[in-house]
Amino acid sequence: MQFEGTVLRGRDFEPVEGRVVVEDGIITAIEEADTDSTDIILPAFVNAHTHLGDSIAKEAGGGLSLDELVAPPDGLKHRLLRAASTEEKVAAMHRSLRLMEQGGTAACLEFREGGVDGVDVIRQALDGRDIEAVILGRETADAMEIADGFGASGARDAEFATLRNATAEAGKLFGIHAGERDAHDINPALDLEPDFLVHMVHPEPLHLERVADSEIPIVVCPRSNLVTGVGVPPVRELANRTKVALGTDNVMLNSPSMFREMEFTSKLADVSAAEVLRMATINGADLADLNYGLIEEGREGKLLVLDGDTDNLAGVQDVVRAVVRRAGLSDVKDVHL
Incomplete structure (x- = not known):
């Protein structure tokens, strides 16, 4: 399973254009690549x-x-x-x-x-x-x-x-x-x-x-x-x-x-x-000693996908700041738990 868009990678939530690969519930790769997706992918x-x-x-x-x-x-x-x-x-x-x-x-x-x-x-x-x-x-x-x-x-x-x-x-x-x-x-x-x-x-x-x-x-x-x-x-x-x-x-x-x-x-x-x-x-x-909460290899792939092209999020300049201060339930596109 793959999720494409802007990935908030690692503990610093570095915005990376690319994809997250999840196999058998575990994140196996975070790949940088050009993508047309406006999705924002972050840990649940x-x-x-x-x-x-x-x-x-x-x-x-x-x-x-x-x-x-x-x-x-x-x-x-x-x-x-x-x-x-x-x-x-x-x-x-x-x-x-x-x-x-x-x-x-x-x-x-x-x-x-x-x-x-x-x-x-x-x-x-x-x-x-x-x-x-x-x-x-x-x-x-x-x-x-x-x-x-x-x-x-x-x-x-x-x-x-x-x-x-x-x-x-x-x-x-x-x-x-x-x-x-x-x-x-x-x-x-x-x-x-x-x-x-x-x-x-x-x-x-x-x-x-x-x-x-x-x-x-x-x-x-x-x-x-x-x-x-x-x-x-x-x-x-x-x-x-x-x-x-x-x-x-x-x-x-x-x-x-x-x-x-x-x-x-x-x-x-x-x-x-x-x-x-x-x-x-x-x-x-x-x-709580849970093996998720970050997008990095080896973590469980519990992810939240936001639609970055909603009327609320389209045009954001700082993705992390937008997720924290602006995003809401209406921006949720997919939840992978």
Whole structure:
């Protein structure tokens, strides 16, 4: 299988005219060649932080605080999830996964509420979809054991040392929310030596030093942070110290669109378009040890093809900048997952 056009090759997303050759699901060649195609070929996205369960309640709770919206165990999200049937949750999550797939997302890292039952619900929702979910169970060790790891709510909410140790012994991912409301739970989260942190809106100089020393990756979700009124993560300062990935967070609050998250981040933070595209692709893939997120030989050929001749993209001068700041679902020509 071949894809021709402008190829965003390698970690720097160098625009190359030519083709990508995929055989048995693996990229076997990137060939420079003249082509008449106006297509733009880039790696499919990795959404590094989602809560898909609240797809049942999009735009619920307008005006509520972060704690009122999502704090366990009785935030609005948790009450709505308890009240919804399994069938309702599966159907809503399936639709969100389909939307993500259509927008070129190859995988998401899902913090999955509901213990063992919650893990089963998303597996049902994934049936028939090509998108992959790295499922991080929540609430119980049993959920972690049948999932790909554990997604902790935050060090202020509970004691997670035992679950952290169990997750490490199982060789699975451990992620934890930190620094979303304020700085108070950042040191306790870092003390757990997690595989990654989520949010980090309020790091202080000591926390930034610890992040740099530990090189623990961070997932930022700027749109969500503004919706909940907690502030804006210092993306530039975080990216200077460690690997940063992008996530869309709760579907209740935001669409799970990596196009929107990239555009927002690029226009909000002092980071280049190439850095933002790395946050939306290879950085999330690296975090979860996925063999895609880049167009290079030996990687899985999970690709997104944009039509560079749409009314939106025709005439662009900087292809990477256009992908990050301008492109959207209407520009998608093909998704190869």
